[in-house]
Amino acid sequence: MFTEKRKSFLIFFIPSMIVLAATVLYPLIYALIMSFTDSSLKRKGLGNFIGLDNYTRIFHDTHFLGSVWTTVVFTVLVVTLEFAFGFIVALMLNRIRFGKKIFFTIIIVPMLITPVAVGLIWRLLLHPDLGIVNYMLSLIGIEGNAWLGDAKLAMFSVVMIDIWHQVPFMILLLLAGLVSMPSEPYEAAKIDGAGRLQTFWMVTVPLMKETIIVAILFRAITAIKTYDLIFVLTKGGPGTTTEVISYHIYKQAYTFLDTGYASAMSYLLLLVIFVLSIVFMKVSRSQPQA
Amino acid sequence: MKKHWLIGIVTVLILSLVTACGSSKGDGGDKSAAAGPAGGTKKELNILMETVPDTEMVQKVTEKFTQETGIKVNIEAVNYSSMHEKLVPQLLGATSNYDLIVVDNYWVGEFTDAGWLELLDSFIQRDKFDTSVYLKSMFDMVGQVKGTTYMLPFYNYAMALVYRKDVFDDPDLKSKYQAETGRELKIPDTLEEYVNISKFITKQKGGSMYGSVMMGLRPDPISVEWLNYLYSSGGDFYNTDGSLRINDDKAVKALELYVDNMKNAAPKGAAGFGFDEAFNVFAQGNAASFITYNWMLPKLQNASESKVAGKVDIANVPGGSSLNGGWGWAIPKNAEDKEASWQYLKWIESFNSAKERALLGGSPTRRDVLADSDVVGVFPHYVKVQYILESSKMIPIIPQAPQLIEILGRELSEAVSGGKSPKAALDTVAKEVAALK
């Protein structure tokens, strides 16, 4: 009846698609429809169809445009720093034998803490007058800062806290990639007399490519969607220095109850991430394999 | 291979249709359930509340209600900043999971405008529930809107000036201030003098104590703090004819004073403080004054939370008009059994229950409870609190109040740390508020 191929399609692929259809498709379509209406949480149902009005409105929203830039800064900083730092730590963890478990356990602990608690705890640690961080700095003669209350430093502080919380994800993914690499290419490199750096660039990086692409895209997408940490730490302030796009959308939906507009912004965001992901995948794949 | 694609896409589409149909059918089913028999037959009530100590007090006294009536009461408490997300989707549906909710004063305009709250007047008249016992400033805020009663006031969070008695009575500081300015150091009558004293204390005490601790976090902390400045310097959002005056001279002056105090007297970093950061600076003894909720006083007198227990007192905000705030009980329009909801509401807001809650530390809204000799015996400062409540002003009850606070908070924060001038910031507020639909 079924060919082997079709059977494997049914067994392997379809169950996931059914689950996805049941959980994601309906809200995705609902939100898309909402983005063309003046729907509001104040009314039942979807509201009136207003065409592209929500989308044109976005380009007149100066706060939206400002938040786009803030999001770009936040995402680029977070992703590059976490990737660089995460990769170094993963490489080192992969090298050592003794104490691996202990280091690993310590390093993954931050990501077990729920973002709301992370935010509240860092507010305690970074309190300008009563926080332990400024106190420690004062002991070594450095004057402390108003980390989250200073317009110049707030973004930096948020990025640092996010790294503390999220870099374990990066380490975990990259370490898994390193661990599952075959050992033959390394042996071959050794025989060829390749140096350490050479081996890294010629063997490790190419072999890790898929994992790296996955890890960076994964982190970039979750970083763009960050809103809970901002919500707890700064609420977008001081001024508008940390107002990222997701927090802006969150406010449109839940403070302004303007779900139509919030959906339109979300879909625009989706479109941008979508295009960027494709470009990123194309570019990173097209590089010649070593 | 192509065929697999088609099969995949078709399956997905069919499934999504099925789920969509399923959900619309479900809607109908819900409605018929709601139209079922009503009238006090419910054996369980669900209440959505905010996580504050007042909620615990309600929980404590409610056991009696269950004993008397056999109705079980489930109180679900969520934190303040999640309330809106939690409530609004519930109120949208054909039926609500909640029989009773509490509404913050700045949601009142929005909720009544959207028609989410049940009118209480007929219940009140039928059962002759006396609403005149509530403080007028409370009942006008979380009781009635334009003459229609939607809520009963649950608790108040009017703001006040909390200050250190020992600092304001310090003879050394007093004489120095007299010598420098020719005026007496005391709890001042005007905001201007308050800011002067606050800056003086910060200057005198170096880094060890600040004249006042402030909270510049967006959007609520900075907005509610500054509104005390606005109201106490005679400003307001609207003129009596409904036109905006949020950027008039009085408002600009209030913001200038606020920025001055923030920059020259408040702790470094106060521009990012929320309620809790500011509270802790005061509780650790590092500030001489703090504009905050009146019920922070008992917390500051509690030694496990505060190092200044016994040295604190409360006064009206200099200038005389602080910001009023409060929560009201309301029955959602889509509640299943409103009779049962009312039965509980009537009970929990009766004099006896309200007094019992107040004695446990709850913050009263009824004049007869606030002035009750047993209650005043335990909380002597309630005499002052009543006076503060009566002279305080609320955020305007308009459907766009949450937006108003959001815009105001952002622009105030820009004025404090973004380099925007007070006038320019308030002009932006006026412009955006006028454009709110």
Place this chain on the structure above:
Amino acid sequence: MNASLSDKLLNRLTYVFLIGVSLIFLLPILWILRTSFTTKAVAYQIPPKWFVTPTLDNYRAIFSNNPFGKYFLNSMVISLVSTLIAVFLGAMAAYWIARSSKGGNFLRIAVLVTQMLPPIVMVIPIFLMVKSLGMLDKWETLIITYLSFNLPYMIWLLIGFFETIPKDLDEACEMDGCTKMRAFTKVVLPLAAPGIMAAGILSFLLAWNEFLFALVLTGTGSRTLPVAIANMETQQGVMIAELCASTVIIILPVVILSLFIQKYLVNGMTTGSIK
């Protein structure tokens, strides 16, 4: 020899670096631990009192004021079950996509697209759907809802891991007459164990930390830890000591759990090189 000397030096540096990094991660955690045994007044005291008589009040408070144990159980069951389902379904789908000759790239992006919309706008339709099905405040609801992000991420992370496993291995097995399922379970899965473990941990943590869906879709019955913890920020201030105590309670069992599963992840070196 020169090489072994530089090896030794590098080893030393590695340990120095790792100890430094661990301290960055560990110090805040230790401060959380310390705060969990103090009162609020002591928690904010600067300069800090280094030797305080610890109090267990916070731990007592979180278990007596809240059904904290129940929230813990809710979180554990919901995160675990949803992760197990995601691993089971996701691994198969990812394998199929990784091995399909055409459309791999398209499917990969399509799966990812489902995750590009902020959850803020997804939660409204999901709430309406769940409510009309009468499924609010149930374990199953959150488990299924969490699949909406767990499964796509799982599929997507695993595609990458499966692709690094040479095709000839399972094709050889199929040539020998075993079914695709057998090739998958006997050949590919063992090789991909570290990746699956990593993706599993990630998906567990995504569910473990999720807040918005849990807030909107639960009542008191299936409330999860993030919602319970968010409640410690009240209008009267943050209950910082209780918050730290619950954070400690949350961290501990998962750390113990992770010690057990680590051997698949960290010691994968040997299994990974089996051929």
